[in-house]
Every structure is written in C-alpha cells, then in structure tokens.
Amino acid sequence: MTRLRQTFGALVLVTAAVTLAACTSFAPSASLGPVAVEPAVITVDQPPAVSLPPGAHSVRTVAVSTPPRAVGDVFISAVFPDATHDDLRIVAFDDSSTRWTLATNPSCSGWADSVTAAGVRVVVVLDSDARVDDGVIAQTTVASGFRADSGGQLWSGRGVIGPVRGTGVIFTGAVGSVLSNATAATQTLRGDDGGAVEHPHEAELAPVFEHAGVVVLSGGSDFVGFDSQTNRELWRQGSAGTLDTARSHGHVFATLPEGELRHVFTGAVLAQGAVTSAAVSADASLTALTMTMDGATHVMLVDGEGIRWRQPVDAGSRVTAVATEQLFIDTGRQRRILATLDGSLLAEGSFAAPVALTTQGVAVVATDDPQLYEVIRFDNDG
Numbered sequence: 001m002t003r004l005r006q007t008f009g010a011l012v013l014v015t016a017a018v019t020l021a022a023c024t025s026f027a028p029s030a031s032l033g034p035v036a037v038e039p040a041v042i043t044v045d046q047p048p049a050v051s052l053p054p055g056a057h058s059v060r061t062v063a064v065s066t067p068p069r070a071v072g073d074v075f076i077s078a079v080f081p082d083a084t085h086d087d088l089r090i091v092a093f094d095d096s097s098t099r100w101t102l103a104t105n106p107s108c109s110g111w112a113d114s115v116t117a118a119g120v121r122v123v124v125v126l127d128s129d130a131r132v133d134d135g136v137i138a139q140t141t142v143a144s145g146f147r148a149d150s151g152g153q154l155w156s157g158r159g160v161i162g163p164v165r166g167t168g169v170i171f172t173g174a175v176g177s178v179l180s181n182a183t184a185a186t187q188t189l190r191g192d193d194g195g196a197v198e199h200p201h202e203a204e205l206a207p208v209f210e211h212a213g214v215v216v217l218s219g220g221s222d223f224v225g226f227d228s229q230t231n232r233e234l235w236r237q238g239s240a241g242t243l244d245t246a247r248s249h250g251h252v253f254a255t256l257p258e259g260e261l262r263h264v265f266t267g268a269v270l271a272q273g274a275v276t277s278a279a280v281s282a283d284a285s286l287t288a289l290t291m292t293m294d295g296a297t298h299v300m301l302v303d304g305e306g307i308r309w310r311q312p313v314d315a316g317s318r319v320t321a322v323a324t325e326q327l328f329i330d331t332g333r334q335r336r337i338l339a340t341l342d343g344s345l346l347a348e349g350s351f352a353a354p355v356a357l358t359t360q361g362v363a364v365v366a367t368d369d370p371q372l373y374e375v376i377r378f379d380n381d382g
Contacts, residue, residue: 033144033156034125039098040079040091047374048367053328053337053351056363056376059095063371068364070282070321070356071113071148072121074099075364075375081106090125092148095362095375100151105130108138110164113148114191121148122191124169126160143169145194155194161187170207170215188215190228198231200224209248211264212284212304216253218243223255225267237267250280250287251302261291263306270307271300277318282359286340288322290329299329301340309343323357 047061062068068075071092079089088106092099108128113121122145130138144156160171171187188197188207197215199207204219207226214234217224223243225234241255248254254261254275261271273293280287287302290313297317300310314331321328326346327338335353337346354363354376364373 032127032129032140032142034090034102034104034127034146036151037089037101037103040089040101042079042091042093042098044372048369048372050365050367050374051351052365052374052376053335053354053363053378054347054349055379057379058374058376059362060375061367062093062364062373062375064091064373065371067366068093068356068373069113070358071123072282073358073360073362074148075356075358075362076111076113076123076148078111090123092123092151093375094358094360095377099149100146102146102151107131108141108163112164112169112191114145114169120154120192122146122154123148124164124189124191126163143171143189143194145191154192158189158194160189161185170210188228197226197228200226200233208243209253209264211248211250214264216243216248216264223262223267225264234265235267237262244275247275247278249275249278249289250284251304252278252287252289261289263302265304268306270302271298271310273298277320279319279322281322281324282357283324286322286324288319288327288340290317290319299327299338299343301327301343308340311343320353320355321357321363323361323363324359326357328353328357 042062042064044061044063064077065080066078068077074092074094076092079091087103088109090102090111102125104125104127107130110126112124124143124145126143128138128141141160143158143160145154162171169189169191186206205217206219207215208218209216213228215226215228217226221238223237223239227234239255241258244254244256251264252261259272259274260269262269273291276290276292278289290297290299297313297315298310299313301308317329317331320330325340327340329336330353334348335351336348339346352365354365357363361378363376367374
C-alpha cells in the first residue's frame with residue numbers, strides 16, 4: 001500500500017454542470033437568480049425491475065432528466081422543461097422525498113456543488129436573461145449559492161462570464177468580438193461566499209480545475225496549485241503536457257499526452273497511464289479510478305494523502321460509485337463491490353451497480369429507461 005503524507009483542509013468544489021446554451025457576457029445583478037418553487041414530484045408509480053446489490057432494498061423510483069449526483073446526504077439532478085413548466089428545475093432528493101426545487105432559465109444554465117471548510121454543502125446555480133423563443137442571447141449571467149441540504153440561499157447575483165468549465169466553480173467565456181480574434185477568459189468563485197478568487201497575474205496561466213480549496217492552473221510548461229482562500233501559490237510543477245479537464249476528479253487530475261496522474265495538493269505524479277473511469281465520494285474525501293498502465297488495467301483509491309491502494313482488474317472495468325466503505329466496479333460481465341479500506345472483494349454478481357451513493361447509505365441505480373432511476377438503501381450504511 002502506498003501513502004503520501006500531505007493534508008489540507010479547505011473548501012471543496014466539484015462540478016456536476018448542466019449547460020443548455022452558451023453565455024456571452026457578465027455583470028452583477030440583483031434581479032436575476034434561481035427561485036425556489038414547490039418541490040418537484042419525481043416519484044413514478046410503476047417501478048421498473050432492477051437486480052439490486054447484496055444487502056440493498058428498493059425504496060422508490062424517480063424520473064429526472066440527468067444522472068443524479070450525490071452531494072452529502074442528497075442527490076442533485078435536473079428536470080428539463082416539459083408541458084408542465086417552461087423552466088429548468090434543479091432538484092434535490094433523498095430516499096423518501098424531494099427536499100427542494102429551484103427554477104431557473106433553461107438557457108445559459110448549469111450547476112456545481114461545493115463543501116466549505118465548515119462542512120456546509122453548497123449548490124451553485126446559474127441564471128441569465130437569455131430568451132431562446134425571442135432569439136435573445138444572454139447579456140447577463142449570474143451565479144447564486146444554496147445550501148444542498150435545505151435549498152436555503154447563501155449568496156446571489158454574482159456576475160459570471162460564461163458557463164461552468166471543468167471541475168470546480170470555474171467559468172469560461174470569450175473576450176472580444178466574435179468577428180475579431182477573441183481570447184478565452186476564466187473566472188473562479190469561492191463556493192462558500194461567492195467571492196472572486198484572485199489568480200496569479202501570469203498571462204499564460206488559466207484555472208482549469210479546483211478541489212479542496214486548491215485551484216490548479218495550467219499554462220506554458222507549468223502546473224500551479226493555488227490556495228483559493230489565501231490567494232497564495234502552494235506548489236509549482238513543470239510538465240510538457242496539458243491538463244485533461246475530462247480526467248480531473250477529486251484529489252487527482254490527469255495530463256495529456258503523457259498520462260500523468262497528479263495529486264492536487266502537491267502536484268506530485270502518483271502514476272502514469274490513461275485514466276478510463278473515475279468516481280468521487282459524496283463527501284469528496286475519496287476518488288476511485290481505473291487506469292491502463294503498461295498494458296494492464298488497475299483500480300485504485302486516492303484520498304487526501306495519496307494512493308491508499310491499487311490492484312489489477314479486468315480490462316474494460318470501470319468505477320461506477322464510491323462511498324466511505326464501498327467501491328463499485330462494472331467489469332462488463334459482472335459487478336463487484338470492493339472495500340475502500342484495502343480493496344478486498346466484498347461481493348460480486350450480476351446486480352445493477354449504483355451510479356451515486358450519499359453519505360447516508362442511499363444509492364441510485366440506472367434502469368433501462370435513461371430518465372428513470374431506482375433509489376435504494378443499504379441495510380448497513382456504505
């Protein structure tokens with residue numbers, strides 16, 4: 001077992017963004033922002049047949065438009081406009097009910113989630129003044145922060161330059177006319193209060209990934225780790241690669257073309273290969289992933305200190321979800337449950353693998369219908 005002794009405590013930001021249209025410009029606004037509406041009714045009457053994991057029982061079936069993401073003790077998803085409403089609904093639900101629902105503009109919309117140093121889970125939701133039916137593009141886009149557990153508003157009306165980018169509350173947009181040589185611009189907010197993060201004033205550096213209060217910037221031949229709370233540089237590592245925003249998860253991020261897996265707290269290379277799947281726990285303390293290294297596939301678990309363990313796994317295997325005690329893998333032929341403590345096998349079979357797990361031992365599994373998910377509870381919290 002390999003371990004790196006390095007710990008940081010700060011703001012955790014991880015993204016589950018839904019973007020329905022592009023944004024164009026930004027300005028602070030007190031008039032825009034998502035609004036709370038009656039909790040959406042997402043439970044359906046006829047639950048589909050799903051083969052459940054050992055030790056789990058079904059509690060209800062829900063209909064949502066996007067794969068649910070576990071944020072602390074709730075799942076967050078979206079419900080697209082339909083015959084009953086013309087707005088985008090961001091919903092938070094658990095095993096028994098819909099906790100809260102926010103309505104926002106279906107154009108230039110998205111959301112990201114965060115957990116502060118004090119342990120408060122925050123959902124950041126976008127709104128804009130775009131009007132698709134009238135052909136009006138967004139002139140103003142704002143972000144607002146809400147408590148994940150209750151939907152209570154923490155801050156609002158922070159002007160942003162565009163949609164959520166990559167992992168973290170990072171936004172991107174174009175500066176200049178579309179008829180000129182427009183350049184990309186980025187902006188990072190803190191999830192706890194919506195305050196702006198002051199990036200290093202180096203023209204070639206741009207924020208591309210954020211986790212645990214550390215913003216990773218990329219540019220030129222350097223990666224830089226930057227503390228979003230104190231606005232100071234934590235580490236700087238040289239690399240000939242570029243950051244792969246599609247392979248940035250929790251405590252780790254990957255680079256291209258070398259395939260370096262690096263730790264966000266130190267920038268240190270943990271492994272070399274191609275990341276093929278990854279999942280982050282609902283409390284953002286663990287990252288599980290599969291990698292192809294030297295022609296073989298491995299599964300590994302990374303925490304705030306480094307690689308907790310890694311071991312060979314069948315080629316084509318992918319991680320579907322991870323919680324405090326359990327890690328779920330789909331090998332393509334069967335599903336496996338591994339212990340997060342040491343990677344030991346807990347169970348295997350043809351059951352459905354969860355796509356998300358909350359901190360309360362509640363999970364969701366996909367069904368044959370892409371908009372229906374079975375909510376299940378484990379007899380022992382996982």
